[in-house]
Amino acid sequence: MGDHSGFSRAQTLMIYLVLTGSIASGIAIFSSASTITDLLKTATSGLFLPLLLSLIATFLLDPAVQFLEGERVSRTTSIFIIYFLILAVIALLLVLIGPPNWKGMLNALKADFPRYIARAIEYLNGLLIGLQGHFPFIENYDLPGKLSNTAQQFFGLLLKETPKSALRIGSLFLLVPLFSFFFLRDSKRIMRGLISLTPNRYFEMVLDLYDHVSWQLAHFIRGRILEASIIGIVVYLGLSLTDIRYAPILGIIAGVTNLLPYIGPIIGMIPGLIIALVDLGIGGQFWWIVCVYLLIAQILLDNFILIPILISRVSNLHPLWVILAIVMGGKLYGVIGMIIGVPIASVIKIALLEIRHYRQNLYRNQSLFLSRND
Amino acid sequence: MNPFWSNIFRGTGYEDSVAYFLSTIPIFEDLKPKELKLLEGMVHTRTYRPDEVIFHEGDIGSGMYCIRSGQVSIFNNDSAGRAVEQAQLGPGDFFGEVALTVQKPRIATARAVEPTVLLGLFRADLHEAINKYPAVTSKILLGLSRCISDRLQYAALKLHQFGSNSYPPADRE
Numbered sequence: 001m002g003d004h005s006g007f008s009r010a011q012t013l014m015i016y017l018v019l020t021g022s023i024a025s026g027i028a029i030f031s032s033a034s035t036i037t038d039l040l041k042t043a044t045s046g047l048f049l050p051l052l053l054s055l056i057a058t059f060l061l062d063p064a065v066q067f068l069e070g071e072r073v074s075r076t077t078s079i080f081i082i083y084f085l086i087l088a089v090i091a092l093l094l095v096l097i098g099p100p101n102w103k104g105m106l107n108a109l110k111a112d113f114p115r116y117i118a119r120a121i122e123y124l125n126g127l128l129i130g131l132q133g134h135f136p137f138i139e140n141y142d143l144p145g146k147l148s149n150t151a152q153q154f155f156g157l158l159l160k161e162t163p164k165s166a167l168r169i170g171s172l173f174l175l176v177p178l179f180s181f182f183f184l185r186d187s188k189r190i191m192r193g194l195i196s197l198t199p200n201r202y203f204e205m206v207l208d209l210y211d212h213v214s215w216q217l218a219h220f221i222r223g224r225i226l227e228a229s230i231i232g233i234v235v236y237l238g239l240s241l242t243d244i245r246y247a248p249i250l251g252i253i254a255g256v257t258n259l260l261p262y263i264g265p266i267i268g269m270i271p272g273l274i275i276a277l278v279d280l281g282i283g284g285q286f287w288w289i290v291c292v293y294l295l296i297a298q299i300l301l302d303n304f305i306l307i308p309i310l311i312s313r314v315s316n317l318h319p320l321w322v323i324l325a326i327v328m329g330g331k332l333y334g335v336i337g338m339i340i341g342v343p344i345a346s347v348i349k350i351a352l353l354e355i356r357h358y359r360q361n362l363y364r365n366q367s368l369f370l371s372r373n374d
Numbered sequence: 375m376n377p378f379w380s381n382i383f384r385g386t387g388y389e390d391s392v393a394y395f396l397s398t399i400p401i402f403e404d405l406k407p408k409e410l411k412l413l414e415g416m417v418h419t420r421t422y423r424p425d426e427v428i429f430h431e432g433d434i435g436s437g438m439y440c441i442r443s444g445q446v447s448i449f450n451n452d453s454a455g456r457a458v459e460q461a462q463l464g465p466g467d468f469f470g471e472v473a474l475t476v477q478k479p480r481i482a483t484a485r486a487v488e489p490t491v492l493l494g495l496f497r498a499d500l501h502e503a504i505n506k507y508p509a510v511t512s513k514i515l516l517g518l519s520r521c522i523s524d525r526l527q528y529a530a531l532k533l534h535q536f537g538s539n540s541y542p543p544a545d546r547e
Contacts, residue, residue, distance in 0.1 A: 071412070071507050103486055200426060203418075204436040204496070211498035326486050359476075 238292030435473025437496030444490025
């Protein structure tokens with residue numbers, strides 16, 4: 001038996017032992033790895049939002065810090081100056097305008113929310129009954145039921161999470177400035193450390209690529225954030241011309257959802273339109289609000305002014321990728337994941353394009369150069 | 375002398391520091407100690423094994439290297455594929471400085487002969503420093519252009535000599 005395969009008994013035993021040992025250790029490593037990732041997930045679960053916000057703050061503040069930094073002003077000093085200026089502006093606003101009544105607004109919204117949903121469902125029902133006259137098969141779909149279900153779930157979540165999120169917002173005020181301080185001060189050093197780990201053969205290429213990609217990315221992310229804030233402010237201003245309530249919250253929603261191409265602006269419009277419909281009814285003000293959302297914010301401002309100035313066409317994603325990014329982001333990190341999924345996909349696209357461009361350049365140069373000997 | 379005692383009385387080791395080493399490189403000789411400190415933050419320290427290639431002929435260059443320790447051989451491959459050595463460089467020498475200004479292919483291959491430590495200054499870092507430390511960067515660029523124009527003048531002289539040797543004056547008319 002042993003003679004056929006050319007192994008002695010001891011050798012067969014040895015192979016058997018080694019195989020069993022390696023399989024067992026593989027399983028052990030695998031299972032412990034999954035517990036480790038679980039542990040990591042639990043440990044970092046609350047950190048995702050503060051880290052994200054401080055990264056955003058870092059990208060926004062970095063040009064200002066670089067503007068002040070110089071041969072006589074160290075980076076740390078210039079960060080402190082910027083922080084001080086921001087604090088001064090906030091304090092000035094508080095003194096001039098007074099603290100915003102967020103709590104009252106949230107409580108009022110909590111009371112109004114079921115009312116808005118109920119009216120929206122009522123309206124939808126009316127619409128459906130009208131439609132059923134033309135398309136009888138619609139009866140099979142319980143759209144209003146589904147909508148009220150989701151709305152109730154969302155409302156319950158809102159009620160449950162508000163005390164928790166108040167605590168979390170308090171910790172955000174502490175964590176975000178702290179994190180972004182260290183990001184601003186040490187990000188260069190951290191990246192240098194990471195780049196210096198690359199093998200000698202690829203070091204120059206990696207350094208060059210990092211330089212190109214990081215510039216593009218910073219430009220893109222800054223542009224996106226600026227675009228969202230400007231849209232939010234314009235929507236807020238446009239809405240506050242009417243009698244609609246919650247204009248600041250609606251402005252924030254419109255700004256944040258504007259980060260999603262194609263679908264985002266529509267989602268951002270829905271709450272504003274529902275509130276307008278319920279409170280103001282269909283009339284001049286309602287059409288003005290539609291106008292603000294669609295014509296002024298989206299078509300005029302975003303398409304004709306902001307996107308051409310702030311965001312290069314390079315980062316445009318195919319609609320299919322947008323949908324995939326939203327779905328995958330939502331699976332990973334819920335609502336926040338849905339919003340940042342698309343920017344992350346664009347970031348990946350920019351990085352890939354840069355790398356391809358660099359490689360093309362490299363080969364063209366090399367072929368030009370090597371043909372010199374012929 | 376007892377090595378135990380000699381170690382105590384040696385200074386703080388400024389002569390061993392990267393900043394002092396950089397001040398001995400001709401390109402950086404105009405920089406003051408404080409500016410050398412800033413430059414120290416811009417360079418990357420790379421370690422090479424014997425026979426490891428630093429860059430190949432035809433690679434896209436992105437910066438210059440100064441030899442901190444070790445030996446570097448600069449060579450070209452001739453049409454038969456044999457290596458023709460152009461220079462052997464030692465500690466304190468620098469090479470690849472043309473790539474600091476423009477993204478062009480390297481004109482020769484550089485290879486470490488023995489265990490070598492190089493300090494690399496790259497275009498990406500220099501570009502970033504232009505806005506941040508304009509005085510330091512302009513001194514570096516001035517030193518760089520001085521080195522390159524020295525070399526250009528030397529090359530022009532050589533070319534002139536070469537030309538006057540191969541064409542005797544009588545043939546020129």
